[in-house]
Amino acid sequence: MNWRLDREWPAIIALAVLYIFLAIAAPSFYQFTNLRDLALANVSVLLVAAGMTLIIVIGQIDISVGSMFAVISVACGVMVKSGMPLVLAPFAAILLGAALGSINGGLISFVRAPSIVVTLATMIVWREALRWSTGGAWVEGLPANFQWFGLGQAAGQAVIVLLALLIFVAFWWASENLSAFREIYATGSDSEAARLAGIPVKRVLFGVFVLMGALTGLAALLNEVRFSDVPANSGMNLELKAIAAVVVGGAPITGGRGSLLGAFIGVLLLGSIGPALTFLGVNPYWEKAIQGAIILATVLFDAVRMHREKRMAVA
Amino acid sequence: MPNVGSPVILEAKQIRKAFGAVQALKGVSFDLREGEVHALVGENGAGKSTLIKVLTGAIALDAGEIVLRGERISDNTPAKARALGISVIYQQPALFPDLSVAENIAIAAESSKPFRRVDWPARRQHAAELLERIGSKISPDVRAAELSMPEQQMVEIAKAIDANAQILIMDEPTASLGDQDAANLFRLVNELRAKGTAIIYISHRFEELFLLANRVTVLRDGISIQTSGMSEVTNADLIRLMVGRELDTVFPKHQTRLGETAFEVRNVSCSRLGVKNTSLQIRRGEILGLAGLVGSGRTQLAEALFGLTPIDSGEVLVNGQPLTIHSPVDAVKAGIAYVPEDRRKHGVILDLSVAVNSTLASLGKISSSSGLLNSATERQLANDSIAKLGVKAPSSDTLAKNLSGGNQQKVALARWLMTDPKVLILDEPTQGIDVGAKSEIYHLIGRLAESGLAILMISSETPEILGLSDRIAVMSQGEIVGVFSRSEASPQLILEMALGHKRQPGVEQ
Numbered sequence: 001m002n003w004r005l006d007r008e009w010p011a012i013i014a015l016a017v018l019y020i021f022l023a024i025a026a027p028s029f030y031q032f033t034n035l036r037d038l039a040l041a042n043v044s045v046l047l048v049a050a051g052m053t054l055i056i057v058i059g060q061i062d063i064s065v066g067s068m069f070a071v072i073s074v075a076c077g078v079m080v081k082s083g084m085p086l087v088l089a090p091f092a093a094i095l096l097g098a099a100l101g102s103i104n105g106g107l108i109s110f111v112r113a114p115s116i117v118v119t120l121a122t123m124i125v126w127r128e129a130l131r132w133s134t135g136g137a138w139v140e141g142l143p144a145n146f147q148w149f150g151l152g153q154a155a156g157q158a159v160i161v162l163l164a165l166l167i168f169v170a171f172w173w174a175s176e177n178l179s180a181f182r183e184i185y186a187t188g189s190d191s192e193a194a195r196l197a198g199i200p201v202k203r204v205l206f207g208v209f210v211l212m213g214a215l216t217g218l219a220a221l222l223n224e225v226r227f228s229d230v231p232a233n234s235g236m237n238l239e240l241k242a243i244a245a246v247v248v249g250g251a252p253i254t255g256g257r258g259s260l261l262g263a264f265i266g267v268l269l270l271g272s273i274g275p276a277l278t279f280l281g282v283n284p285y286w287e288k289a290i291q292g293a294i295i296l297a298t299v300l301f302d303a304v305r306m307h308r309e310k311r312m313a314v315a
Numbered sequence: 316m317p318n319v320g321s322p323v324i325l326e327a328k329q330i331r332k333a334f335g336a337v338q339a340l341k342g343v344s345f346d347l348r349e350g351e352v353h354a355l356v357g358e359n360g361a362g363k364s365t366l367i368k369v370l371t372g373a374i375a376l377d378a379g380e381i382v383l384r385g386e387r388i389s390d391n392t393p394a395k396a397r398a399l400g401i402s403v404i405y406q407q408p409a410l411f412p413d414l415s416v417a418e419n420i421a422i423a424a425e426s427s428k429p430f431r432r433v434d435w436p437a438r439r440q441h442a443a444e445l446l447e448r449i450g451s452k453i454s455p456d457v458r459a460a461e462l463s464m465p466e467q468q469m470v471e472i473a474k475a476i477d478a479n480a481q482i483l484i485m486d487e488p489t490a491s492l493g494d495q496d497a498a499n500l501f502r503l504v505n506e507l508r509a510k511g512t513a514i515i516y517i518s519h520r521f522e523e524l525f526l527l528a529n530r531v532t533v534l535r536d537g538i539s540i541q542t543s544g545m546s547e548v549t550n551a552d553l554i555r556l557m558v559g560r561e562l563d564t565v566f567p568k569h570q571t572r573l574g575e576t577a578f579e580v581r582n583v584s585c586s587r588l589g590v591k592n593t594s595l596q597i598r599r600g601e602i603l604g605l606a607g608l609v610g611s612g613r614t615q616l617a618e619a620l621f622g623l624t625p626i627d628s629g630e631v632l633v634n635g636q637p638l639t640i641h642s643p644v645d646a647v648k649a650g651i652a653y654v655p656e657d658r659r660k661h662g663v664i665l666d667l668s669v670a671v672n673s674t675l676a677s678l679g680k681i682s683s684s685s686g687l688l689n690s691a692t693e694r695q696l697a698n699d700s701i702a703k704l705g706v707k708a709p710s711s712d713t714l715a716k717n718l719s720g721g722n723q724q725k726v727a728l729a730r731w732l733m734t735d736p737k738v739l740i741l742d743e744p745t746q747g748i749d750v751g752a753k754s755e756i757y758h759l760i761g762r763l764a765e766s767g768l769a770i771l772m773i774s775s776e777t778p779e780i781l782g783l784s785d786r787i788a789v790m791s792q793g794e795i796v797g798v799f800s801r802s803e804a805s806p807q808l809i810l811e812m813a814l815g816h817k818r819q820p821g822v823e824q
Contacts, residue, residue, distance in 0.1 A: 178686045179678035186664055186675055193661040196623075197675045197730065198647035256666050 007250030008262040010301055014294065015269045018276065026279040034275060040157060040226065042271040043164040044069070045241045047219035049263040050171045051212035052242040054181075058188040058208050059255025060108065060115040065216050065242060067126035068100045069235030072220040074130060077139035077230040080146050089146070093221035094214045100126070101213020102206070109205035123239070130232060139230040147225055160222050167218065172260040184208060189256035244291065245270055248298050270294065321348040324513045325370075325401075325482055330379035332365055339365040341537040342379070347482065352504060352514045354524040354545065357534035358557055358749035363517055366534070367484055370515075371403050372396040402480030406487040406747075408467035412460035417442035419459050420474050445473040450499035464491040465609055472500065476507075483507065484515045489523060490747070493609035494810065501527060519750075520776070521550050533557055554750055573785070574599030576635070577769035578651075578738040580620065583629030588615035589793040593629070597738070597769040602760065604784030605773045606809045612793040613773045614656055617740050620771075621653040622646040633737055647676060652731035654724075656742040656773075662727035665716035669708050670697035672715050673729040680733065700729035704759060721752025728759065739763065742773045757783060777806045791815045 005012065022029040048065050055062045076093050080086065100122075107118045148156025175181045186194040187201045195201050224230060245266030251258020273294075274287045325347040332340040340362045347353050357363050368374045370381065372391035381388045383399055410419045420442045442455035451469040459467060468491050475483060485504075489497045504514060504527055518524055524531060525545060532542040533556040540556050580595040590612050597603045607613050619626050622640040631638050638649045646653070655661045663672045674681050674693050681693040697711040704725045708718055715723055724744065731739060744760065745753045760783060764770050774780050780787055781804060788798045789812040797812045797819030811817040 177688050177690075179682040179688050180686055182671065182675070182678060182688065186667065186671075189664045189666045190661065193664050194675075195643060196621075196653065196655050196661050198643040199675070200642070200644055256664075 005261075007252075007257060008259060008265060009250075010298065011248050011250060011262060011265040011269055015265055015272075018269065018272060022276055022279065026276070026281075029276060029279040034279070036157060036161070038271060038275050039161045042267055043160055044219040044223045044235075044238065045245060045271065046164055046168055046264070046267045047215050047222070048212075048238055048242040049245045049267050050168050050260060051208075051215035052239075052246050053249075053251060053258055053260055053263040054175075054184055054208045055115075055212055056243070056246050056251045056253060057255060057258045058184050058205060059191070060205070060208070061243070061253075062104060062115065062119045062209065062212050063239045063243075064100075064104060064119040064123040064126065065212065066235040066238035066240075067123045067130075068097060068213060068216045069220045069223075069238050070233065071100065071126045071130055072096050072217050073224050073230045073234045074134060074139055074232065076221060076224060077142055080142060081139065086143070086146055086150075090218070090221055093217040095217070097213040097215070097217020097220070098210050099213070101210045101216070104213070105206040105209030108209060109202040134232050136232050138232055140228070142224075142228055142230070144228075147228060149225055156225065160225070164219075164222060167215075168260070168264065172264075175260050180204075180207075185256065241270070244295055248294055250298075252302060321350050323347065324349050324384060326382040327366070327370070328380045328382065330366065330369055330381070331377045332369060332374065333377055339537055340369070340376075343534065343537065343539045344379075345532045345539055345542055347513045347515060349481075349513055350508050350511045351529040352508055352516050352527050354528035354531040355515055355517045355534065356519075356521075356524070356531060356553055356557060358751060361534040361557070361749075362537040363534055364486070365537075367403060367486055367515075367517070370396065370484065371401060397478060400479070400481035401484070402475045402478040402482070403484040404468075404471050404475045404486065404488050406490050408464070408471045408491070410459035410462075410467055410470060413458060415456050415458055416446070416453055416462070416470055417455035419470060420445060420455075420477055441477075442473070445477055446470075449473055449476065449503050451496075463610060465493050465496045468492055469496060469499075472503070476503075480512065482513045482515070484517075486517045487519065487747075488516075489518065489520065491609065493611075494814065495608070497523075519747075521553060524553075525550075557750055572765075573601050574767060577633065578771070579630075579632040579635075581630040581632070583616075583619060583626050583631065585615070585619045585624060585626045587627075588612065588619055588624055590616050590619055590626075591792075591794040593795055595771070595788060595795070597771060599767045599769055600764050601785045602764050602770045602772055602783055604780035604787040605771060605790060606775075606777065606780045606787055607790035607813045609775060611790045611813065613790050614742055615793075616790070617653060617655075617742055617771070617773060620646070620740065621651060647734055650735070650737035651740065652676075652734055652736035652738065653740045654727050654731055654742065654744065656746065663715040663723050663730075666714060668712045668714055669701065669706065669718070669726055670694060670711035672726050673697050673700050673711075673733060676730050677733040696733060697729075700733060704729050704732075705755060719749075719752065721748045721756065724748060724752075724756060725759070728756075732763070736768065738769045738771070740771045740773075743775060744772065745774070745776070745779060777809055780804075780809070781806065789813055 052062065052065070072093050075096055076089055079092055080089055084092065104119055104122055107113045108115045149159060151159060183194070183199045183204050186197065186199055187204050191201050220235070246258065246263045247253060247266070248269060249258065249262025249264070249266030251262060270291050273290050274284060277284050277286055323346045328344050330340050330343045343362060343366055355363055355366070365374070369376045372393045372395055375391070381391065388399065411422070414422070417439045421438045439455050446453050446455065449469060449472055451473070453462065453466050453469060459470065462470065468488065472488065488500060492500065504516070508514060516524070516528060528545040530542060531545050531548065531553065533540045533553065535557060575598060576596050577599045578597040580593060583593045584591055593616060595603065605613050618624055620631060622642045622645050625641060631640060633649050633651065638645070640646050640649065670693055674696060681696060682688045694711060701708060701711060706722050706725045706729065708722060715726060718726065741760070745756050748756065760770065760772065772783065781801065784801055786798060786800055787804045787809065788795050789809055790796065791813055792815060799808070812819070
């Protein structure tokens with residue numbers, strides 16, 4: 001649908017410049033172990049960013065994903081520890097995520113509450129409910145065969161990364177080939193026009209939030225199997241990372257546009273800054289500042305472009 | 316010519332303006348005299364809006380000059396133009412929705428004094444006086460958001476009068492007004508003219524121009540073609556000058572071969588929309604024109620029939636089958652299509668391509684049962700309808716926002732024709748479209764009827780209603796007050812009924 005890359009190219013160029021620079025200045029960045037760690041560290045963000053792209057395309061926002069991630073991680077950990085068959089864990093994580101997402105979606109689409117307020121509320125409620133019920137304690141000693149899906153570290157790592165990529169690519173493909181996604185773009189561009197075109201906009205909106213929850217569940221599970229414990233504060237700032245990646249990837253926060261490809265580039269670009277600094281021998285404290293600068297540059301770039309488009313349109 | 320001897324107040328000399336590669340104004344010259352109404356006509360894209368923006372300082376000109384009372388205005392800005400007594404009423408009202416009417420009127424005049432204390436009673440009083448002067452019954456205390464479109468336009472007019480403008484520019488001021496408000500506006504224009512105000516009046520409705528204007532200047536492709544006295548030209552002259560060719564048939568004589576009743580509305584009421592006990596019948600191949608004042612309930616009826624608002628009582632039948640319509644999804648399934656008013660807002664989605672826009676209501680047609688899109692089918696269907704409807708676009712990938720109004724409307728039509736509807740509801744199908752494109756849309760509507768569609772066409776343009784419809788229904792205050800054949804109807808009859816002065820005998824109460 002969109003091979004002109006008219007919104008993604010600044011991020012693509014920035015990423016290319018960074019990677020070429022690293023190839024010259026710090027070739028050791030390209031060691032297998034580093035790339036593997038980079039991929040593993042960004043699996044959760046990538047899956048959440050896939051959902052967040054749809055949320056932003058439809059003109060909404062979901063800042064509760066970090067809290068959902070924590071609730072699902074802890075709940076899944078508890079269930080696995082108490083003897084739930086391990087094959088059920090993925091289903092439990094995805095279903096729980098979809099259920100939490102449907103609460104957001106229901107309030108936003110059917111009650112018509114603004115998404116920023118609804119997800120702000122659920123963000124606080126889930127996080128606080130978790131703190132109450134766990135007292136801040138970690139879920140420790142997950143079953144050994146739960147880790148890496150019982151495949152051993154090397155194979156497990158490969159499975160996690162490949163699975164996340166596979167799901168992401170599936171979404172990407174779907175976003176260009178399924179009519180349901182066409183309805184998401186139409187609703188995000190102009191929801192009244194979409195409604196007049198006979199698109200069930202409320203159901204579409206609801207569905208996107210449910211999908212967001214399900215993807216968050218999956219992200220939580222893939223993250224969880226890497227460790228033997230679940231920290232009670234897991235998923236902190238996950239929503240910000242995902243939103244930043246989507247925005248850097250070219251999706252305007254006003255909705256209607258944006259792509260999964262852009263989100264992928266955004267995740268890769270923002271996620272590469274930290275390791276890149278380490279390999280370049282720069283103090284890693286600069287990571288956040290540079291990420292912030294990238295986001296700012298994206299926004300400025302977009303503002304300039306919009307100004308130009310508007311000037312052209314006066315004719 | 317009453318004002319032939321009046322002094323020239325404003326003169327535009329060879330004004331040129333380009334946007335990028337597009338030369339919007341290629342040399343526009345005209346003069347405006349004190350106490351005259353000077354009509355400015357031209358197709359969309361002829362340069363009228365650009366010219367206004369140059370005069371009001373909204374954009375800078377590239378070459379040429381504007382001379383006000385013999386003095387050249389250099390570096391024009393909106394504030395400067397306002398200070399010089401140039402005021403403008405745009406086609407679309409632009410009020411602050413959360414401020415009251417009084418505040419909206421005051422804000423324009425007071426914006427240069429940010430620290431002066433607000434004298435609330437005086438402000439209210441002033442607003443009330445202005446509104447009374449233009450014959451409006453709007454309360455100064457209402458929030459602007461609560462006003463209807465015509466009411467908002469009246470507030471804009473009050474604002475412009477308030478500036479005590481010596482030059483008043485009106486850009487299609489009646490586009491969103493009903494007849495009563497329009498009549499008030501005309502009275503006001505005459506009053507202002509008598510006081511010596513010079514008025515530039517832009518409108519697509521020629522009957523208004525012949526009623527009001529002293530002189531007329533025709534623009535075509537960014538050039539001023541001709542200025543002449545209004546009484547020296549005819550309707551046909553103006554159209555010829557505007558399009559540069561003769562338009563022998565603006566309205567196609569469409570051959571009606573009417574079939575059985577395709578669409579029937581029985582006693583439909585909807586109190587939320589103010590629609591009362593409405594009944595209609597449309598046969599296959601028939602165009603039923605729905606006339607009435609703005610606000611008479613025509614759009615509301617269309618929305619109820621399309622399932623946007625549920626009806627309280629009554630029946631809707633397509634091909635004799637009673638329907639339950641709770642949502643647009645149900646209506647589409649039943650074969651009802653609705654091309655809404657205000658095309659730029661809701662008819663097409665500006666950020667999406669022609670192909671996506673045209674297939675949006677028939678996603679099922681271009682995708683498999685599992686929802687998988689077939690881009691080859693999509694492209695083909697889109698290209699077919701581009702060809703069939705004569706959409707002028709570089710390709711089906713062109714974004715809708717880059718098309719002209721007429722072509723956007725064709726894309727909106729294409730979307731609905733692709734659903735193979737049995738009933739087509741058109742709401743103001745040619746609003747804001749230039750003369751040439753209008754004629755194309757008329758031909759298209761005629762062809763659609765010939766192909767067996769039942770068409771309900773809402774329009775505020777009486778010539779359009781009379782020219783296209785097989786039968787004409789008139790709505791007033793939420794109910795149908797008369798139904799006529801084309802030969803029985805006349806503009807006077809329609810207006811009398813629309814105003815509620817008359818009711819057809821036999822039409823049930």
